[in-house]
Amino acid sequence: MERASESSEPVLDAKSQLIDFQWKLGMAVSSDSCRSLKYPYVAVMLKVADQSGQIKNKFIEMTIPQFQNFYRQFKEIAAVMETV
Amino acid sequence: MAAELEGGKALGGLLSGLAQDAFHGHAGITEELLRVQLYPDVPADEFRPFLEKMRAILKSIASADMDFNQLEAFLTAQTKKQGGITSEQAAVISKFWKSHKTKIRESLMNQSRWDKGLRGLSWRIDGKSQSRHSAQIHTPVAIVELEFGENGQESEFLCLEFDEVKVNQILKNLSEVEESISTLMQPA
Numbered sequence: 001m002e003r004a005s006e007s008s009e010p011v012l013d014a015k016s017q018l019i020d021f022q023w024k025l026g027m028a029v030s031s032d033s034c035r036s037l038k039y040p041y042v043a044v045m046l047k048v049a050d051q052s053g054q055i056k057n058k059f060i061e062m063t064i065p066q067f068q069n070f071y072r073q074f075k076e077i078a079a080v081m082e083t084v
Numbered sequence: 085m086a087a088e089l090e091g092g093k094a095l096g097g098l099l100s101g102l103a104q105d106a107f108h109g110h111a112g113i114t115e116e117l118l119r120v121q122l123y124p125d126v127p128a129d130e131f132r133p134f135l136e137k138m139r140a141i142l143k144s145i146a147s148a149d150m151d152f153n154q155l156e157a158f159l160t161a162q163t164k165k166q167g168g169i170t171s172e173q174a175a176v177i178s179k180f181w182k183s184h185k186t187k188i189r190e191s192l193m194n195q196s197r198w199d200k201g202l203r204g205l206s207w208r209i210d211g212k213s214q215s216r217h218s219a220q221i222h223t224p225v226a227i228v229e230l231e232f233g234e235n236g237q238e239s240e241f242l243c244l245e246f247d248e249v250k251v252n253q254i255l256k257n258l259s260e261v262e263e264s265i266s267t268l269m270q271p272a
Contacts, residue, residue, distance in 0.1 A: 014243060015243045016243060016245070017245060018244050018246065018250060018254075021254060023257060023261050027268070028197075033107075033146075033147070033192055034149065034192040034196070035147045035148060036148050036149040037149075037192065037193065037196060039193055040265070040269075042261055042265075043199065046242070046244075048242065058200075058232075058242060059200060060199070060200055060201070060202050061197055061199045061200065062202045066201075066202050067261065067262075067265070068262075069205070070202065070205060070258070071258045071259075071261070071262060073205055073207065074251065074254055074255055074258060075255065077207055077209070077226045077246070077251055078255060080224075081226060081251060084209055084211045084222060084224035
C-alpha cells in the first residue's frame with residue numbers, strides 16, 4: 001500500500017493534482033462465498049500527480065449509495081465555490 | 085440425539101457465532117467455545133455433526149440470498165429430511181435470517197471486494213487571493229481528502245486540489261456515471 005509518509009496520519013499538506021478520472025460501473029454476480037451476490041458497484045481510477053510530479057494510479061471501489069454521496073459532495077463543493 | 089440439541093433456545097446464539105465466524109471475519113470462534121458456552125451438557129462427538137449441519141444450512145441460505153418464500157420452502161424441506169431439523173429449530177433459523185440478512189449480505193459484499201473501498205471523504209474550500217496592483221483576484225480552491233483501503237487493512241489517504249474548472253470536469257464525469265446507473269436500475 002502506498003503512503004505519502006511513514007506516519008499513519010493523513011499528510012494534509014501534500015496535495016496532489018488529479019490528472020485523469022476514469023470510471024466503470026460493474027455488477028458482481030456471484031462469488032465462492034455467495035452464489036447470489038447481484039450487486040452493482042462503481043470502480044474509479046484516479047491518475048494523480050503528487051507534489052514531486054510523480055504520477056500514480058489509484059483505484060477505488062464504491063457501492064451505489066457511496067457513489068451517490070460522492071457525487072452529492074462534489075455538487076456541494078461546486079455550489080460553495082461559486083459563492084466564494 | 086441429546087435433548088438439548090433438539091430445542092431452539094441455544095440455537096439463536098449458535099447461529100450468531102457461526103455468522104460471526106463465516107461472514108463477519110471474527111476470529112477465535114471454535115467448535116469447543118460454542119459447545120461449552122451454549123451446549124455444555126452435550127458431548128463433543130455429538131455436537132460436531134450438529135454444528136456442521138447448522139453451518140451448512142446457514143451457508144446455503146446466505147449463498148442463495150434467500151427471500152422469505154425460498155427460506156420457508158428450504159426450511160420445510162429440511163424438517164422433512166432424515167436427520168434434518170425440527171420445526172422449532174426451523175422457526176429459530178427463520179427468525180435469525182430475517183433479522184440478520186442485511187448485515188450478512190453486507191459482509192459478503194465486502195468480502196468479495198478486493199480493490200480498495202472508499203471509506204471517507206472530507207473537503208474544504210480555500211479562497212486564494214492575489215493582488216495585482218489594486219485588483220484583487222479570488223480563486224477558490226477545493227481541497228478534498230479521500231480515505232480508502234482494503235478489507236481489514238489500514239486506510240490510505242489522498243489529498244487532492246481542485247480549481248473550479250476541475251470540479252466541473254469531475255461533475256461531468258460523475259453525471260455520466262449516474263446516467264449509467266439509472267439505465268442499469270431500470271426495470272427490465
